[in-house]
Amino acid sequence: MTATAVAFVGDDFPYGRVTSQEAKDAISKAKPKSFWLDSKSRPKAAPGLAKDISTGLVIVGGGFTGLWTAINAKIHQPNLDVVLIDSQRIGDGAAGRNGGFVSASLTHGFPNGFGRWEHELTQLVALGHENLDEIEDFLIEHKIDADFEWFGEFDVAITQEHADELREMTATAKKYGEDFTFFDAQEFSKYVKSPLYKGAMLDADCALVNPAKLAWGLRKVALKLGVEIYENSPVLELDQSVNGVKLKTALGSIKARRCVLATGAFPSLVPKVNRMIAPVYDYVLVTEPLTEEQKASIGWNEPFGCSDAFNQFHYFRLTKDGRMLWGGYDAVYHYGNEVIKEYEQSDESFAMLAEHLYRTFPSLRGIGFSHKWGGAIDTCSRFTPFWGTSMRGKVAYVAGFTGLGVGSSRFAALTLLDLVYGRKSERTKLSMVRTKPLPFPPEPFKSWVINLTRWSIDRADHNGGKRNLWLKLLDWLGLGFDS
Numbered sequence: 001m002t003a004t005a006v007a008f009v010g011d012d013f014p015y016g017r018v019t020s021q022e023a024k025d026a027i028s029k030a031k032p033k034s035f036w037l038d039s040k041s042r043p044k045a046a047p048g049l050a051k052d053i054s055t056g057l058v059i060v061g062g063g064f065t066g067l068w069t070a071i072n073a074k075i076h077q078p079n080l081d082v083v084l085i086d087s088q089r090i091g092d093g094a095a096g097r098n099g100g101f102v103s104a105s106l107t108h109g110f111p112n113g114f115g116r117w118e119h120e121l122t123q124l125v126a127l128g129h130e131n132l133d134e135i136e137d138f139l140i141e142h143k144i145d146a147d148f149e150w151f152g153e154f155d156v157a158i159t160q161e162h163a164d165e166l167r168e169m170t171a172t173a174k175k176y177g178e179d180f181t182f183f184d185a186q187e188f189s190k191y192v193k194s195p196l197y198k199g200a201m202l203d204a205d206c207a208l209v210n211p212a213k214l215a216w217g218l219r220k221v222a223l224k225l226g227v228e229i230y231e232n233s234p235v236l237e238l239d240q241s242v243n244g245v246k247l248k249t250a251l252g253s254i255k256a257r258r259c260v261l262a263t264g265a266f267p268s269l270v271p272k273v274n275r276m277i278a279p280v281y282d283y284v285l286v287t288e289p290l291t292e293e294q295k296a297s298i299g300w301n302e303p304f305g306c307s308d309a310f311n312q313f314h315y316f317r318l319t320k321d322g323r324m325l326w327g328g329y330d331a332v333y334h335y336g337n338e339v340i341k342e343y344e345q346s347d348e349s350f351a352m353l354a355e356h357l358y359r360t361f362p363s364l365r366g367i368g369f370s371h372k373w374g375g376a377i378d379t380c381s382r383f384t385p386f387w388g389t390s391m392r393g394k395v396a397y398v399a400g401f402t403g404l405g406v407g408s409s410r411f412a413a414l415t416l417l418d419l420v421y422g423r424k425s426e427r428t429k430l431s432m433v434r435t436k437p438l439p440f441p442p443e444p445f446k447s448w449v450i451n452l453t454r455w456s457i458d459r460a461d462h463n464g465g466k467r468n469l470w471l472k473l474l475d476w477l478g479l480g481f482d483s
Contacts, residue, residue: 058245061086149303258420
């Protein structure tokens, strides 16, 4: 399961940073807003917290993890008072800005799990499959219309070396319970046509969803179950109290017996967590609806997702109304873990993405874009979520999803409830749950490390996959930065 050299070298590499005027013109007309959030079906905002209240459980963060935590807390303890509070509106963060891939993987893909937790990988794979099944069952039971479609995700090879790796991975993964299928170039062309593609591996255990509609649907269920929701209410302080914790906002406060922190890439109220995460900005484009002729030219007719096999990879899919969502490649870190609204727009990254799409699908060259946006991803040095407790076990937290949290957030939520209530379970016994990633060094070294790593993996992609001394050192330390 080690990386091999790729065939593209120098100018042959298809995904450089040089962009055409055509790409720049195309993205200039796009609306600077998440396609998912640009909807008339968005629910009215809940009130902000403007009083002092008490509750049994308070959850900070209204993304998928926070919503699943609130829902499952009420399902298992119907009489428990639960408060969910968010600094923005539900869906404004990562929940409304991702690609809508609901993967069964709990380990940010099979290779990462294989490299870190091979001894329990069969169990992790089974738990991930069970989690995805239960997400689908929940959406059906509660009649949540989130455009949920389950076909799978293709990991696409752009070199023969990538294809050979994927073929090998298909065989290896089956030993651990994964349902992967390899397609050579001719077979894969029946699903997607691109002159760049040399084959693909289908992971059948991945669904697609409209993530904003999913977040709003979960919000509706939470309210129906009796969860109190407060939006646009940043929590400024978290302190330990005699019987639990106390949280302060600008206009109110919350006394709670227990607290769950699900704040993703935003600054954590537990300082040690901030040393283990690095918020990196990821950017996304959505095209205008494809014509029937354009769809036929790329041969795409099924509801699956795709990502390519380079270190700096793209992810892409079709939306329900026939647009192509195309994102990824860049992962931009800002000094001091800074997360601000201004970073959600980057025309340099958008133009580069547009050019990459045109090179991948030449028949779509010149297509316009309706939306462009970015969002912060909470990455960590092991690329998977990590858990912990604070304040004598009254606070539980999770972070570090690294962009693959739509599905794993439900598993994370169940684990958080186990931890905050001191329950031993199959989940809490996992090495993945009991261990934490290596923290990043303090600034300015953190910025140097991240930017050196970004530069190094870019060079590796351009130079036949050859990893320099810095990447070899990270591999030796078990910190292989490949996404």
